[in-house]
Each structure stands twice: as structure tokens, then as C-alpha cells.
Amino acid sequence: MSERRRIFVVAAERSGDSLxxxxxxxxxARAGDSLKFAGLGGAAMxxxxxxxxFDISELSILGFVEGIKAYRRVVKRVDxxxxxxxxxxPDAVVLIDSWGFMLRVAQRLRDQAPHIKRxxxxxxxxxxxxxxRAKTLAEAVDHLLTIHSFDSHYFEAEGLPTTFVxxxxxxxxxxxxxPGFRARHxxxxxxxxxAVLIGSRPSELKRMYACLADATARLQAERPDxxxxxxxxxxxxxxxxxxxxxxxxxxxxxxxxESEKADAFAAxxxxxxxxxxxxxxxxxxxxxxxxxxxVGWMTWAIARAFxxxxxxxxxxxxxxxxxxxxxxxxxxxxxGANLSAEVGRLLDSPEDRAEISAxxxxxxxxxxxxxxxxxxxxxTVLSVLDS
Numbered sequence: 001m002s003e004r005r006r007i008f009v010v011a012a013e014r015s016g017d018s019l020x021x022x023x024x025x026x027x028x029a030r031a032g033d034s035l036k037f038a039g040l041g042g043a044a045m046x047x048x049x050x051x052x053x054f055d056i057s058e059l060s061i062l063g064f065v066e067g068i069k070a071y072r073r074v075v076k077r078v079d080x081x082x083x084x085x086x087x088x089x090p091d092a093v094v095l096i097d098s099w100g101f102m103l104r105v106a107q108r109l110r111d112q113a114p115h116i117k118r119x120x121x122x123x124x125x126x127x128x129x130x131x132x133r134a135k136t137l138a139e140a141v142d143h144l145l146t147i148h149s150f151d152s153h154y155f156e157a158e159g160l161p162t163t164f165v166x167x168x169x170x171x172x173x174x175x176x177x178x179p180g181f182r183a184r185h186x187x188x189x190x191x192x193x194x195a196v197l198i199g200s201r202p203s204e205l206k207r208m209y210a211c212l213a214d215a216t217a218r219l220q221a222e223r224p225d226x227x228x229x230x231x232x233x234x235x236x237x238x239x240x241x242x243x244x245x246x247x248x249x250x251x252x253x254x255x256x257x258e259s260e261k262a263d264a265f266a267a268x269x270x271x272x273x274x275x276x277x278x279x280x281x282x283x284x285x286x287x288x289x290x291x292x293x294x295v296g297w298m299t300w301a302i303a304r305a306f307x308x309x310x311x312x313x314x315x316x317x318x319x320x321x322x323x324x325x326x327x328x329x330x331x332x333x334x335x336g337a338n339l340s341a342e343v344g345r346l347l348d349s350p351e352d353r354a355e356i357s358a359x360x361x362x363x364x365x366x367x368x369x370x371x372x373x374x375x376x377x378x379x380t381v382l383s384v385l386d387s
Contacts, residue, residue, distance in 0.1 A: 008090035016096035017042035026378035166373030176262030197273035200233035214336025286357035292334035
């Protein structure tokens with residue numbers, strides 16, 4: 001019997017953890033017991049048998065200044081991951097998303113063990129900022145699995161073999177029971193419901209909470225019949241509940257665990273969300289969404305001064321459609337007044353919401369392509385292993 005091949009999978013954020021778990025499942029389905037897995041991830045990858053040496057939530061960092069502050073911690077964790085990988089002696093390492101962290105891991109593995117195949121899953125958003133990263137990545141890894149159809153040429157131009165697999169987020173089953181959710185939480189069938197998503201990272205909760213709280217307070221003052229539903233992401237749930245408990249602006253809000261998210265989305269007339277993966281999930285269901293985002297002020301100032309961000313939009317759905325389907329309010333425009341005004345406008349216009357819902361479903365269907373993203377990713381990983 002031949003020795004089992006070893007694949008080391010690394011995910012440093014929650015969204016990457018989900019991608020990693022789905023990839024591992026698909027690899028198991030294709031190769032069975034011929035593969036062994038180890039690595040770094042969260043709860044989803046742990047469910048697939050990959051236990052992590054530390055909590056990945058501490059690596060969930062956004063922003064230039066925030067990255068500088070966390071530099072020593074990140075470098076320490078990079079060293080630990082590389083040491084663990086080298087000791088385990090994998091045939092291939094799959095590095096998922098999280099540009100800065102994964103680049104350092106890839107470069108050190110390249111320098112210390114060039115025989116190990118290095119596969120990057122989700123490329124840096126070179127279409128939005130810093131196109132030079134394509135060349136940097138090409139020098140660090142052997143293959144890229146990209147989830148966007150519109151960015152492959154950036155990396156291929158630098159000589160990096162690239163496979164477009166699709167975005168698994170667009171394929172995850174999210175159909176929920178809206179009437180059942182309303183019944184469980186005593187929401188009248190004719191009451192308008194607003195799903196409020198306050199982020200999945202501690203930094204997002206810190207920066208977005210006050211803005212979203214102000215927006216919902218304004219909306220409730222104007223619309224006493226409006227019901228707020230807050231599905232809490234696991235990594236921030238405990239902190240969020242502590243904040244919500246003493247905040248009169250969320251009095252009467254229905255706060256639920258992430259396990260009820262699909263039902264909450266199905267019950268919602270629209271959503272107010274911190275920008276992120278959740279906006280893509282809402283889009284696949286056709287839930288009209290208003291989104292906002294804030295980064296640290298120093299990071300924002302640097303981005304503006306050096307014109308780092310090149311895109312008109314921050315939401316991938318808007319980028320793909322090249323139009324504002326999801327209403328966006330970023331940094332200085334991300335205020336309670338602006339967010340509440342846009343949510344109120346859409347709540348007052350069923351016709352606009354219906355049109356937006358149709359465009360969201362149409363755009364995400366286009367982005368999904370043929371489907372089977374995780375399966376394509378697994379097939380590519382196996383082919384790289386065999387090359």
C-alpha cells in the first residue's frame with residue numbers, strides 16, 4: 001500500500017475556515033483515505049479533523065495601521081505555522097485568503113522547503129488595489145485558485161498558473177423558513193423586518209456598532225412597527241451580546257444565534273449590514289441590502305493620500321455588475337443618518353426592493369457560473385499534487 005499523501009491547509013480567518021472545510025470534504029470525496037490533512041483553521045476545519053494550535057480570531061486584522069500594530073504577533077504565528085508544516089512534512093500546502101499572513105508563510109516555505117507544492121486559494125484583490133501583488137504572489141506559490149472570473153489574467157500575465165474555480169459562498173444552501181422564524185419570535189406577518197448584521201470580526205464590531213445602533217434607533221423612532229433581527233456571528237457573539245444588553249437603541253430587538261441566520265434572512269424584508277461575506281449571502285437570496293464599512297482613520301488617510309483603492313465599489317456584487325445594486329456607505333459617509341435614510345427609502349418602496357432583489361439574484365447567478373467551486377478546487381489541488 002502506497003503512503004498517504006499529506007496536505008497542510010491554512011486558514012487565518014472565518015471565511016477561509018469555511019472554504020478550507022469545504023475543500024477538505026471534496027478532497028476526501030475524491031481521494032478517500034489516500035490523503036491526510038493537518039493545518040490551521042477554525043471550527044469548520046476542526047469538524048473535518050484539522051485541529052489548530054491557536055485561535056485564528058487573533059489574526060483577523062484589517063487596515064494598514066492595524067497590521068503594523070499586530071506585526072509582531074502575526075510574525076510569531078507565521079513562524080509557528082511554518083514550523084508546524086515543516087515538521088509534518090506535507091506534499092502540498094494550501095493557503096487560503098488572508099494576503100499578508102499567507103504570503104509570509106508561502107515565502108518561508110519556498111525558501112526552506114521548495115519541494116513542497118504551494119497553492120494559494122483566493123488571490124489578493126489586485127483588480128482593486130496594488131496590482132504589483134500579482135507578481136509577488138507568482139514568485140511565492142506554484143498555483144492559484146481564484147474565486148473571481150475577472151482577475152485571472154492579472155496573475156497569468158506574471159506566469160502564475162491560475163484556475164478559476166468559482167465562489168463557494170454563492171453555492172451554500174441558505175434557504176430558510178421565514179414564516180417559521182416569524183412564528184417562533186412572535187413577529188406579525190405584516191410587520192416589516194430588518195435584519196441587522198454587525199460584523200464578524202472584533203474590529204468590525206468596534207468600528208461599526210455605534211453607527212449601526214444610531215441608524216436603527218432613527219428607524220425605530222420613525223417606524224414603531226419595524227422589527228429588528230440580529231443574527232450574531234460566532235466570533236463576536238459574546239462581545240456583541242454584552243454591548244446589546246445595556247443599549248436602549250436595540251431594545252426589543254430579536255437577537256439570535258448564527259444557526260438561525262438562514263431563517264432570519266428569509267423572514268427579512270431587507271438588511272442593514274457591515275460589508276463582508278454576509279452581503280454576498282444576502283445577495284444570493286435576493287435580500288435588498290444597505291451596507292456600510294469603516295477602517296481606521298490612519299488607514300483611510302493613507303489609502304486616500306496614495307490613491308491605493310482604485311474601485312468605485314466595495315461590494316463584490318456591485319463590482320461584478322458594475323453598478324450600485326447594494327447601497328454602500330463607506331468611512332465618512334457611513335453615518336447613522338445616511339444608513340437610516342437609505343433603509344427607510346427602500347422600506348417605503350416595495351417596487352424598488354423587488355427590482356433590487358431580481359438584480360441581486362441575476363448577478364449572483366452570473367458570478368456563480370457553472371457551480372461546483374469546491375469540487376473544482378479539490379480537482380486542481382489533486383492535479384498539482386500529481387504534477
